[in-house]
Amino acid sequence: MTVEPDAPAIVVLGSINMDLVTTTARRPVPGETVLGSGFAMVPGGKGANQAIAAQRAGGAVRFLGAVGDDVFATELRGALTDAAVSADRLRTVTGPSGIATIVVDDGGENSIIVVGGANSRMTELTEDDLAAIAAADILLCQLEIPVETVAAAARHAHAHDTTVLLNPSPARRLPADLWADVDVAVVNSGEAEQLGADLDAVAHLVVTRGAAGADYRGPDGARLSRPSPRVEVVDTTGAGDAFTGALAAAWHRGPEWALTWACAAGALATTRLGASSSIPAREEITAALVAE
DSSP, X not given: OOOOTTOOEEEEEOOOEEEEEEEESSOOOTTOOOOEEEEEEEEEOHHHHXXXXXHHTTOEEEEEEEEOSSTTHHHHHHHHHXXXXXXXXXXXXXXXXXXXXXXXXXXXXXXXXXXXXXXXXXXXXXXXXXXXXXXXXXXXXXXXXXXXXXXXXXXXXXXXXXXXXXXXXXXXXXXXXXXXXXXXXXXXXXXXXXXXXXXXXOXXXXXXXXXXOEEEEOTTSXXXXXXXXXXXXXXXXXXXXXHHHHHHHHGGGOHHHXXXXXXXXXXXXTTXXXXXXXXXXXXXXXXXXXXX
C-alpha cells in the first residue's frame, strides 16, 4: 500500500480484538436457541478497525495497544501490518487477547458482546508511546481501553498541539478535563443523545446517522450535513469505525471534505461481512464519490 507524501501522521490508541462472527436469519431473543448459517473469525476491535480504516483512507498510521499471549495474538498483529499500519508499539501482555462475539442477522443488523482481555491491561503509556503521540498530527481514541489511559494520552496530545479525535464508544460519562482536551468528537445518534450536554464542550462534533449520512457542528456555529451513498447492505459491523478512520485521514482537508469522504467509507463498509475485512481502500472511496 502506497502512502501519499502529504498523508497525515495518525496515532491510534485503542483496542484490538478477535471478532467471532455468527450469521443467522434472525437474532435470538432471551432464552431462545436459533440455528446459524455461518461462522468466521475476523480481526477487529474499534481501535484496530479505525487504524486500518485511517491507513486505507489515506493516513500514515501507528497503533498503540495490547494483545495477549494466546493463539489470536499473531493473527491480530498481522492484520495491522498487512494493512501497512505500524505495529511497533503493539505490546504483548500475559493472558488472553480481547475478543468480541458478534451475531449478524439477514437484515445486516448485529448484536455484539466485547470481552476486553489484553485491552483492559493497557493502563499506562511508555515514553516511546508519548513521543509518538507528540509527533503525530492526530491522536485517535475510543473507549474500549481504560479511560484513564485515554485521558493521559489526550492530555499529552493537547500539550503538544496534536489534534485529539475521540470516538467515545461505548458511551459513558467522562471527566470534564478529558472533554477539555478533545478537539473532535465522533458519535452516532444514540451516543449523542446519551452524552447530551457533555458534547457541548467539544469544538467539532460529528454525528453519524447510518444510511442518512452524518451531521457536523463547528466552533463558529457552522453546520453541515452529508448524505451516505446508497449501497446494498450486507453487514453494518464496523461501518462506524470505517467512517471514523476515514474522517481522521481526511480531517486536514477540512470538515466538509472529511465528512463527505467518511460517509462514503462508512457506506462501503456495510457491503461486506466483518469489521476490518470490510474496510474500503482509498481508491474505492474515490470511485464511490465519482459515481454519486
